[in-house]
Amino acid sequence: MRGGQRPALMWVAHRRATDLKRSDCLKRRRMSGKADMEYISIGTVRIAKTAALAPMAGVADTAFRTVMKEFGAAYCVGEMASIKGLCYSDRKTAELLSLTAGERPAAVQLFGCEPEFAAQAVEIAERYEPDIIDLNAGCPVPKVAGNGAGSALMKDPVLFGKMVTALVGAAHVPVTVKIRAGWDAEHINACEIAHIAEECGAAAVAVHARTKTQMYSGNADRNIISAVKQTVKIPVIGNGDVDSVEKCEAMYRETGCDLVMIGRGAYGNPWLFRDIGDFYAGRPAQSPPALDERLDVMRRHIELLVHCKGENVGMKEARAQAAFYLKGMQNAAKYRGMCGRLTKVDDLWELIDLIKSENDL
Ligand SMILES: Cc1cc2nc3c(=O)[nH]c(=O)nc-3n(C[C@H](O)[C@H](O)[C@H](O)COP(=O)(O)O)c2cc1C
Structure with a gap:
């Protein structure tokens, strides 16, 4: 999905x-x-x-x-x-x-x-x-x-x-x-x-x-x-x-x-x-990003990276960047471990699909 x-x-x-x-x-400033x-x-x-x-x-x-x-x-x-x-x-x-x-x-x-x-x-x-x-x-x-x-x-x-x-x-x-x-x-x-x-x-x-x-x-x-x-x-x-x-x-x-x-x-x-x-x-505080938004932004970031540096270098560097986006979520250790093996853009799609399916998205 x-x-x-x-x-x-x-x-x-x-x-x-x-x-x-x-x-x-902070509250005072917002309320002002x-x-x-x-x-x-x-x-x-x-x-x-x-x-x-x-x-x-x-x-x-x-x-x-x-x-x-x-x-x-x-x-x-x-x-x-x-x-x-x-x-x-x-x-x-x-x-x-x-x-x-x-x-x-x-x-x-x-x-x-x-x-x-x-x-x-x-x-x-x-x-x-x-x-x-x-x-x-x-x-x-x-x-x-x-x-x-x-x-x-x-x-x-x-x-x-x-x-x-x-x-x-x-x-x-x-x-x-x-x-x-x-x-x-x-x-x-x-x-x-x-x-x-x-x-x-x-x-x-x-x-x-x-x-x-x-x-x-x-x-x-x-x-x-x-x-x-x-x-x-x-x-x-x-x-x-x-x-x-x-x-x-x-x-x-x-x-x-x-x-x-x-x-x-x-x-x-x-x-x-x-x-x-x-x-x-002075705008009201927004909710923290939902998981699908987080994955979308991670994907955009890595696509930009690959656009700038090509798939070979881009996907190597994407390993650390993807792990940053996944930090703190459920099963993060497992997903971050998978980040370390990213080589092709398709690997990223697979990872995102897996995270989405395991989280009912
Ligand atoms: C991975 C990494 C690379 C950095 N590279 C530079 C750099 O090229 N030039 C620089 O002035 N500071 C560099 N810094 C220092 C940061 O700009 C910043 O001063 C430092 O991380 C403290 O801010 P922070 O606590 O918000 O991270 C680097 C810091 C990190 C973690």
């Missing part, structure tokens, strides 16, 4: 039960009937003050970003591309910069630590007509930080400033930076780095409120975002651990940030952007 019209089976064990438990603060959507400006780019999709290399590709934008992500950032790789005409690196109309407003993200290559990289990046160019100063992985780029730039504020200056000098669109709290607990310098970014002409700063050494462990420290917001005048984007409307609202309220950015909370859950959009537009 592909795309069948049978009555929807409600999502039995919806994994984000907390979304249903609206805090008093205030529906004026707010916007922020990054340079000349206007972005709804709801939630943006974070850059996630290997996950948030064109297909992922398109689906999240369809559900209301206000802005998205592409997968990081190497500044040097671009200058050495690496085709695969350049492909990371492609943006489709449905993803805008969108940034491309560059990483590197060679100011002398920045202008050429910007010239290449701008051929893809990004709305914004973002500098990655937060990536902790050894391949990047071990070579002086990503979060390692936070250990070298002078070089960081040179990178920002070089990018801003070459770009015809706003340049933003994405940073962490600092290198480690003894070297929390997000405020200093954000200040340098502002002085060097950056149009906004996104803060993932963990240190490099934390990687993704522990909790994001919202106090750091708050401190950065009090340090600079450019827009501050708050990032880390937002996976519900409540946490989005808390991020805005506790930090005063101008925009919230969501990464892992969007895995298999574009409805999070819908719910956040509804909340800030």
